[in-house]
Amino acid sequence: MKQVLITDDDSNTRSLLGHYMTREGFRVLEAQNGHEAMNVLAKQGIDLAIYDVMMPEMDGYALVEYTRRNYDIPILLLTACDQLSDKEKGYLSGTDDYVTKPFELSEILFRVKALFRRYSFASSDKIRLNELVIDRKNYEVTDGDEVLLLPLKEFELLAQLAEYPGRVFTRDELIRIIWGTDYNGDERTVDVHIKRLRKRFSFQDRGFSIHTIRGIGYKIEVSSR
Template identity: 80%
Template structure:
């Protein structure tokens, strides 16, 4: 059974979400503020977190940043703010999805299930994207009978994006995940490596696309049909 952490300073919202998600088969734990949520993350096994943005003590954006740094779980932000700049701030903080209040409970459920599908992709040595196989053990990419050996950082960046197709990664997050938290260069390194990957794997030939989300970062998608 999947464990959800719902964090909102509004008791009615917590109760409503908790009841609905419990009926849908999830085990729900609740926190009334960001500080309480941090303690729950430390003491429990959480599979997905839903955070309200506007909260006392530790707000949702700060909580999102903390969670992304320390836990590899999907995150959904809830907020009444629907301006593009607000959404940008949410994604820069590391959220996987952003839901504007008021929302329909079934829609939130769809988003929760979609994130679980992304995160439950097997973290094995091989990642398959249509006809492309990314072999982490041998650091190579196979396309039919063709074997490509990209430079190591290009390969690691591609593998990171490919493991979670459809998930948006900020440049800062990719720096931390691929180059390490002690990397002293700037975020343009990510842009340069993405450009090289696009040249090495043209989308019309390779069956996957690396999209730029302006002002935030990148995500890899696999076209269907």
């Protein structure tokens, strides 16, 4: 049974979401602030986190940043703010998805299920983007019988984005993951490698595309066939 952590200082929101998610087959754990959430994360095997933005002591953005540094789980932010700058701040902090209040419970459910589908890609050494297969163990990319040879950093960047289709990665996040925390270059390195990947796969439809999220970073979208 998947375990979902709901963190919100509003007990009514926690109760409403908790009851609904329990009814849908999830085991729900609750926290009323960021510090309680950190304790739950440390003691329980949480599979997905839902955080409210406006909370005392530690807001949702800071909690997302803490979670992203220490756990590899999908995160959904809830907020009453619907300005583009608020959404940008949410994605920059590391959230996977963003829902504004008031929300429909059914919307929360399909977003949660979509996040679980995205993260399921990370459980295998082989990532599939329609016909394209990324073999992380052998550092190979194949398209049917054709083997595509990619430079190491291009391969790692493509694999990282492909593990979580639809998730936005910031440039800084990609630098830390692919090049390491001691890298002395700047974020333009990511832009250069993304440009090369786009050029490499532009001559025919590969069943996916790399999207620029202006001012933030990049994500991969997989087309349906």
